[in-house]
Amino acid sequence: MRKTEDYAECTYCGKTEKADYICVESHYICEECRLAKPEEIVRKTCMSTKMLDPLKVAVLIMKHPAIPIHGPEHHYIVSCSILASLRNLGVFNIDGFTFGRAISRAKRIVYGSCGLLGVCGAAAGVGIAVSIALNANMMSDKERSLAMKATSEALDAIQRLGGPRCCKLSTYTAIITAVRFFKIELGISIPMNENLTPCWFRFRNSECLKEKCPYYV
Numbered sequence: 001m002r003k004t005e006d007y008a009e010c011t012y013c014g015k016t017e018k019a020d021y022i023c024v025e026s027h028y029i030c031e032e033c034r035l036a037k038p039e040e041i042v043r044k045t046c047m048s049t050k051m052l053d054p055l056k057v058a059v060l061i062m063k064h065p066a067i068p069i070h071g072p073e074h075h076y077i078v079s080c081s082i083l084a085s086l087r088n089l090g091v092f093n094i095d096g097f098t099f100g101r102a103i104s105r106a107k108r109i110v111y112g113s114c115g116l117l118g119v120c121g122a123a124a125g126v127g128i129a130v131s132i133a134l135n136a137n138m139m140s141d142k143e144r145s146l147a148m149k150a151t152s153e154a155l156d157a158i159q160r161l162g163g164p165r166c167c168k169l170s171t172y173t174a175i176i177t178a179v180r181f182f183k184i185e186l187g188i189s190i191p192m193n194e195n196l197t198p199c200w201f202r203f204r205n206s207e208c209l210k211e212k213c214p215y216y217v
């Protein structure tokens with residue numbers, strides 16, 4: 001961190017203001033975003049980001065101090081990062097209310113549901129994004145099937161990795177599966193070039209899967 005008098009753009013919400021401190025790589029985070037709670041930082045970031053890569057959006061959000069190393073916040077981080085990327089690609093009608101809807105749906109999935117219900121919330125987060133993008137509900141035909149297929153593919157990829165749970169690994173895996181799903185099922189190419197290795201969070205997670213994790217080193 002270094003002191004500055006320059007104007008800088010907030011890495012999270014995109015607002016430009018007179019900065020006080022910026023990091024050595026010139027990143028700046030505005031005061032509102034510094035104090036934001038998890039839901040707020042997810043909504044603000046996803047509403048303003050211009051990034052196309054949903055993994056980059058998710059990693060940026062997960063680096064925010066309000067996001068714990070593990071927790072149910074990851075369920076809506078997955079949905080909202082995918083929806084932000086789709087909005088930036090201009091492929092679905094995604095507006096400012098979309099993220100609030102995704103968050104309220106994802107919040108119904110309890111923490112630890114992977115082990116307790118057999119449904120990882122990050123996997124369900126993919127289904128939520130597909131459901132919202134396609135306007136699915138329980139009465140829909142193809143859209144309902146696609147939402148469930150998206151969740152089941154993400155879930156299968158996550159279960160193969162073993163445990164204990166790592167919400168970062170589940171988030172990476174869910175988003176990577178979603179990108180493949182959108183390409184195969186809907187013909188939508190979502191760019192993805194975030195380099196996940198080595199995982200930025202590996203030293204903060206006391207239950208890190210280490211060598212068992214594809215992104216450890």
Ligand SMILES: [Zn+2]
Pocket residue numbers: 010011012013014015029030031032033034
């Ligand atoms: Zn900000």
Ligand SMILES: [Zn+2]
Pocket residue numbers: 023024025026027
């Ligand atoms: Zn920085």
